[in-house]
Amino acid sequence: MAEQYTYAVSRIHAREIDLLSAADMEQLLSSADYGEAMSYLRGKGYGAGAEYFDFEPMLKDETDKMWALIRELIPETEPFETLLRQTDFQNLKAAIKAVYTSEEAADCLESGGSVDPELIVEAVKLKNYSELPEFMAETAESATEIFLKTGDGQECDIAVDRACIETILREGEESGVGVIRDYARLLAALTDIKIAVRAAHTGKTKGFAERALVPCSGLDVGALADAASKNIDEVYKCLEHTDYRDAVEALKTSMSEFEKWSDNKIMELIRGQKANPFTIAPVFAYVLAKINETKAVRIVLSGKKNDLEMGLVRERIRDLYV
Amino acid sequence: MESLGIVFALTGAALAALMAGIGSAIGVGMAGEAAAGVVTEDPNKFGKVLILQLLPGTQGIYGLLIAFITLSQIGILGGSADISTAKGLLYLAACLPMAFVGLWSAIRQARAAVSGIQLVSKRPDQMGKSMIFAAMVETYAILALLISILSITGIGGLSI
Missing domain, CATH: 1.10.132 (Topoisomerase I; Chain A, domain 4)
Structure with missing residues (x-):
């Protein structure tokens, strides 16, 4: 049981x-x-x-x-920490920029994650990542390296964002709880769509889109990356053949409309849990x-x-x- | 020992009390956890959730009743305890409906009671309906009780 x-x-x-x-x-x-x-x-x-x-x-x-x-x-809050990963990785991005560019980036550090923002800043500053939790240490090291070698904040952000979604997906699968796993998958797909749309709008290359998109269920990220490197209409066309075809309408309106649609989609996913009497869901x-x-x-x-x-x-x- | 009849009959009585009792203990415990959760948030709902918590407890009482009737029929509580092996096996079989249905229905009823308790926590006006949902499971415990009683009381008259 x-x-x-x-x-x-x-x-x-x-x-x-x-x-x-x-x-x-x-x-x-x-x-x-x-x-x-x-x-x-x-x-x-x-x-x-x-x-x-x-x-x-x-x-x-x-x-x-x-x-x-x-x-x-x-007391064992691990399943819920999946919800804090976006804040954690956001803080990692801000910490790298705060340490190696300007102090203002430190203002972007947010409380409410599972890792103390000061600990992240300290680890990045000293290039000693051993104090960071396992899910973040390797990404912190590689993202810092990317930033120092290329000086390209966007490449650094891609690496961190990708690691964030991969961590959420892994934790969702490991949780063994259907709703957490489905939430992780949905979040990954929605994030991929957002990245593809932005990449198409800003004329990014296919290589960029491939590096940024995380493989997830319900989306062919290869096709999405290809579409993103062409134009926005190709992205819409690509989405028409997926479970996320309803997103196209929202995307055509505005990005904030898509974000609202995404949040509503998540609410739709969890709403059934109101009648669940026993599990953590x-x-x-x-x-x-x-x-x-x-x-x-x-x-x-x-x-x-x-x-x-x-x-x-x-x-x-x-x-x-x- | 000349006959194993009394051993089988007593095993039946013990199983009825044991399995139905275990079911009720699990069920009342499970519903109690839910009730405590609701009362933590709203102590005024104690009376309502207590009734729902007690519903899975009836199977334990039915099991006790069957065990008691069996014990008195086979002479453990007084009289002659000399019964044939065939009769002993019949008493064992007669106790099984209450034993198995008691165990299983108490646990399933507890699940319905927990859901009912959670429903009452959000909508106290739905108390009646949440009781009906849990009480429906009781039907099958009562049917098993009836069959066990009829069988146990009928066995005495058989000449085997």
């Missing part, structure tokens, strides 16, 4: 009622101003009970609260749902703070889990 997480799943299902619903999001969008939106979220229990003037600290506290709950429920789905919710709240609050037209903001709101 697969390992059961009855207690954790029950608590998570009970917590799901606190996730923001579409009606909550509508309420948030229709609040008179930024202050009213912030107070609505405080009323929904957002943050750590403090008086917030800026939304970023509130969202950070909300995310920390969520991770504290997950650590309490499931609903807990993983809850974490993804919370991340997605935070993203949506950030979009609304940024819009409110900058007095953007709410119609524009509404277009960018992702589907929610509940």
